[in-house]
Amino acid sequence: MKSISRIVVFMLIIMAVLNAKNIVRYYFPLKYSGYIVKYSKEYNLDPHFVMAVIKTESNFKADIRSNKNAIGLMQITPDTAKWAAEKMNIRDFREDMLNDPEFNIKMGCWYLNNLKTEFNGNMKLVLAAYNGGRGNVQKWLKDSQHSADGENLQYIPFKETDKYIKKVEVSYKVYEYLYGEASLDASLVNL
Template sequence: MKSKMKIVAVVLIIIAIFSARSVVRYYFPLKYSDYIVKYSKEYSLDVYFVIAVIKTESNFKRYVKSNKNAIGLMQITPDTAKWAAEKMNITNFNEDMLYDPEFNIRMGCWYLNDLKAEFNNDMKLVLAAYNGGRGNVQKWLKNSEHSTDGKNLDYIPFQETDKYIKRVEVNYRIYKFLYNNTLMSILANIYY
């Protein structure tokens, strides 16, 4: 009788875990996964990192525009997009393209990879630059009030950027927990 009760208890715990995961997935959706997987792979980025950036930037709302004029899923400003389009050899760029999920994710991943190369794969610095500007991060690294070694940020003077990095890190952990098997399945179907 005790072994049957243990089995029932284990089954109930498993059901509770899967039910809770389903509820949490409602608040942490996974949209545009094909594009995210495709361009994360193309630009050598962690899929969950890109998802976390999109969740933090736009909450997967493709038509969102910020008060700073950043557009789309990955919240790219028109000035940054024009510069990136030149670097990416996109000759027909116009601002409306940023509302297209595939284009926005492609450009956002390209830009994250560009920052990754500049900041030696330090994803905290990449996030700081994505949110606060690469020039600001370079200044902070040269300032002993912000960096004791010139390679790591000990203090981020923009509170918004500091909070942004923390939100992306939390979203990263949540998405990795919720979708680990799902994304591996998508990768397997697309690339193998």
């Protein structure tokens, strides 16, 4: 009887190890992947990166509003949204449009791409600007206490922004690991 229970326990452990990836996938879902893939491609971004940003910003909760008044999946503030809508030639922009997952992802991807262009593809700077503000990042790059070369940050004075970058980087690695090099195509779409 003891040997049977040991075998059962051993088999349960093997099954748990084999299922570990599926368990982690529960916490790192592919929600809204159709929109993410669509707008990542349109705005030249890695879909895993966009998913990591959304995971960090809102944990895929579309109807969330932060204490800083950031709205939706990608936590876009109304002021940033108004500015982005103008640059994107979106007429009749209304703040409530940020509650729509597709619109929020589209605008968030556009904004990430805009920052990517400004910061020459340096995704750490993109994340710092997305969280801490592009003006602050430009200021930090000019300050020798924060940047030795004016192109990279050695020190980020906002602890929240520093933690944010690290969280997105970890989530990005998890998404790459879980969903691999495989293209996020229609078979993974979960709107």
